[in-house]
Amino acid sequence: MSSAESAAPAPLENRITDFSSRFSPVLVKELRQGMRTNLFVIAFILLQTFMMLCLIAGIADPGSRDADGFFWFFIIATLLVVQPLRGFAALSSEYQMNTMDLIQLTRLNGWRITLGKWTALNAQGLLFLTGVLPYLVIRYYLGNVNFVSDLLALGAIGLGSGLMTAITIGSSVFKNIVLRGLLLATLFFFAASISSVLTFTVFGTRGRGFQPEMAALFALIATYGIIFFLSFGASRISPLSENLATRKRVIAIAFVLIAQLFHFAGASEEVFVVTCIILGLALIDALTEPLPIFSRVLAPFRERPLGNLAALFLSPGWISGLAFFAISAGLLFGSLLLGNSGVSGPDFSNTGDVVLFLSMCNVILFPLLIIHLFFSGHGSHHFTFGVYIFIQGGLFVLTLMIVAIGNALSEHEDLIYLCTPLPSVLIYAENEAGADTLLHLGIAIVTTLLCVAFPLLRQRKKVREFYATLKFTPLKNASPAEGN
Amino acid sequence: MSAPEPKADSPAIEVTNLWRSFHNLHAVRGISFTVSRGQVVGFVGANGAGKTTTMRILSTLDYPTAGTMKVCGIDVVDFPTEVRSLIGWMPDHYGTYHHMTVLEYLDFFARALGYKGEERVERIKEVMEFTDLVPLADRLTDKLSKGMGQRLCLGRALLHDPEVLILDEPAAGLDPKARVELKHLIRILAEEGKTVFISSHILSELDEMCDTLLFINQGQIIHHGSSESLRRGTSGSSIFSVDLIGSTDDLREWADINPEVNFLDGSKNGGRIEIESVDPEVIGTTLRRMIEAGLTVTQFRQEERKLEDAFIEILGEIEATGVPIVS
Numbered sequence: 001m002s003s004a005e006s007a008a009p010a011p012l013e014n015r016i017t018d019f020s021s022r023f024s025p026v027l028v029k030e031l032r033q034g035m036r037t038n039l040f041v042i043a044f045i046l047l048q049t050f051m052m053l054c055l056i057a058g059i060a061d062p063g064s065r066d067a068d069g070f071f072w073f074f075i076i077a078t079l080l081v082v083q084p085l086r087g088f089a090a091l092s093s094e095y096q097m098n099t100m101d102l103i104q105l106t107r108l109n110g111w112r113i114t115l116g117k118w119t120a121l122n123a124q125g126l127l128f129l130t131g132v133l134p135y136l137v138i139r140y141y142l143g144n145v146n147f148v149s150d151l152l153a154l155g156a157i158g159l160g161s162g163l164m165t166a167i168t169i170g171s172s173v174f175k176n177i178v179l180r181g182l183l184l185a186t187l188f189f190f191a192a193s194i195s196s197v198l199t200f201t202v203f204g205t206r207g208r209g210f211q212p213e214m215a216a217l218f219a220l221i222a223t224y225g226i227i228f229f230l231s232f233g234a235s236r237i238s239p240l241s242e243n244l245a246t247r248k249r250v251i252a253i254a255f256v257l258i259a260q261l262f263h264f265a266g267a268s269e270e271v272f273v274v275t276c277i278i279l280g281l282a283l284i285d286a287l288t289e290p291l292p293i294f295s296r297v298l299a300p301f302r303e304r305p306l307g308n309l310a311a312l313f314l315s316p317g318w319i320s321g322l323a324f325f326a327i328s329a330g331l332l333f334g335s336l337l338l339g340n341s342g343v344s345g346p347d348f349s350n351t352g353d354v355v356l357f358l359s360m361c362n363v364i365l366f367p368l369l370i371i372h373l374f375f376s377g378h379g380s381h382h383f384t385f386g387v388y389i390f391i392q393g394g395l396f397v398l399t400l401m402i403v404a405i406g407n408a409l410s411e412h413e414d415l416i417y418l419c420t421p422l423p424s425v426l427i428y429a430e431n432e433a434g435a436d437t438l439l440h441l442g443i444a445i446v447t448t449l450l451c452v453a454f455p456l457l458r459q460r461k462k463v464r465e466f467y468a469t470l471k472f473t474p475l476k477n478a479s480p481a482e483g484n
Numbered sequence: 485m486s487a488p489e490p491k492a493d494s495p496a497i498e499v500t501n502l503w504r505s506f507h508n509l510h511a512v513r514g515i516s517f518t519v520s521r522g523q524v525v526g527f528v529g530a531n532g533a534g535k536t537t538t539m540r541i542l543s544t545l546d547y548p549t550a551g552t553m554k555v556c557g558i559d560v561v562d563f564p565t566e567v568r569s570l571i572g573w574m575p576d577h578y579g580t581y582h583h584m585t586v587l588e589y590l591d592f593f594a595r596a597l598g599y600k601g602e603e604r605v606e607r608i609k610e611v612m613e614f615t616d617l618v619p620l621a622d623r624l625t626d627k628l629s630k631g632m633g634q635r636l637c638l639g640r641a642l643l644h645d646p647e648v649l650i651l652d653e654p655a656a657g658l659d660p661k662a663r664v665e666l667k668h669l670i671r672i673l674a675e676e677g678k679t680v681f682i683s684s685h686i687l688s689e690l691d692e693m694c695d696t697l698l699f700i701n702q703g704q705i706i707h708h709g710s711s712e713s714l715r716r717g718t719s720g721s722s723i724f725s726v727d728l729i730g731s732t733d734d735l736r737e738w739a740d741i742n743p744e745v746n747f748l749d750g751s752k753n754g755g756r757i758e759i760e761s762v763d764p765e766v767i768g769t770t771l772r773r774m775i776e777a778g779l780t781v782t783q784f785r786q787e788e789r790k791l792e793d794a795f796i797e798i799l800g801e802i803e804a805t806g807v808p809i810v811s
Contacts, residue, residue, distance in 0.1 A: 012587060012618075015621075016591040017605070021595065025592055025596040026596075029584070032583070032588055033583045033584055037583060094579075097579045097580060098577045099580070099581065100579075101573070101575060101579075102575075102578075104544075105543065105571075106596035107596060107597060239544065239545075241547075241561065294561060294562065295562055296561070296564075
């Protein structure tokens, strides 16, 4: 064979059959691209180098806590920070490179795109994990190591890495780098806080030893988080005529119901937190969804028994999001009642607890009132979600300020809280100030009614159009609506 | 809602009273038109006229505020998935990826379009050969020239063998050689029976390729017809360049005594006249009378109006009358 022949490139077919057709196209693309980036190679080499250094330090000083600490630090930094951050521009880069439109014209839907990107990043994360396993085994032979707990910790980090990656991919849908960065920082903070609390609970730092039911609950909330954030990104890159809302809401309800099983394991406090997180995320998403009044979206509901009823709270858009809010409030109420059996908890015969419950729900609902009061003309779902987060952040800061003023002027504390009847202020007032509970109840009920009724009245034309499309009643001068 | 099949007897593109508004800005204002199957239609208009908005709705990437748009009888809003299998979309700014070769790029889109195994490989090979991308197979997509990139973009749009091709400014920024190559490819596609809906603001470019032209201005269709009908315009007259043995004055004097003929300007051996008719019979009779009057005509040539001039004339007429002209 001549040198020219040996240098000839392989036939085309050999160069594109390196991955089976069964793999997701996005996964194949991301792996091909990802493995060529310098960041992956550098991170892998650095992790291996640090692992070796930790091992050498461990051999030199057996039982050293420092070497152990560094060992876990590098694993955590790589898998929970470096690896997920590679997804920071996963979706926004598709917009920047003008490729999102091209992908949308294929058979890939939003979910397959985000899932493919997540799987590709985690496949690379798995390579990191696999690269670390030999060091775990060697550490075991060096002694002073509980191999099973190390493996469990590694599994928890892997799951955490999956969650963090899903968060970065979901957030990467926003083209504005500042909004994306802020959102990511906030979500990372919350995820890290909740994960660390749950991890400490799982590994029994409360003196109860390893808690398998807590591990399962941790896995449950992490799995929901992964599905939620991937769906969040997917629904925001998908065309409005693609209905992802129903699946998102049904999944949230299913996860809440599964979480309730942990009441029987005596983890009522944790179940309440997990239920709040799941419903909170699902509701924020539902209430900031655009309103696609397309026959294509609503027709499948019409064709099924009880479909019209299901559409009222499962179809896409904030109108059904309000009905979903009612269902969620009911689920949270049920969860509290279930957790209450035989344990001290909220007592709904007590007006104060009803105020707290309503105000908690109103915290989620209140920004919707402000959005429809001031920003009802803006249809973009990116915009609505951004505004929601901005309002929620603003309300948080405002609450802190009002509480600080209330504390400073303690004589007029009740008056100050009543003059600023924000749901978050009401929670504080009910808990701390102990003012007139009946008045608080009145404020909470009025706030709830206002938050539900005002957007519906303000957007009554859209509401009429929604119901008419649902019932297939042609409207006079009906037009395909812009998302709102 | 069951997925519809494309209807054989329906037009390739059917647009009815289409509106697209962004808050108070109306990008498209109630346009209606039809494109028959197998036609190559040029979609012409200035920047911001509403071309890309219309094409994006047609490609299921945007939504109309009102009105309907159908591709092969299928509504683009109600059945976007079905419409996507019928169209090939080539945007004005094609997208590339870092760290990805031409071959991998086409492979990704072929996979995403649902092609598997041997069929996928064959389809990619066919497209690469058609667009002459085989020598570029291992080139990184973000390192291609504009012309190569457009060929890659066209190749991607052809992967699923769509019935309707929607090309948004495909020749913008191309050098003359790449333009000729692209035109050649489009001509072949037209011969294969594909419907091609192609936008540009360079009229001469479209003139050679298109069966009909669709002019859009400020979101409204102002002309729909062949380039010939556009050149003829609405004035109903024809302009001729006449060379003769004799002086220009002879031609002027003859024109003065013929009411249907206007003398426009003179030249060294004759001049330009306007005959107030587009009917070939009237034009022939006028020429005969000119010869019978004793003028020794050596050349009698009809001057074609430039499409750009015709377009400007239409815009002027619209400005004067306020009424769109749709022929």
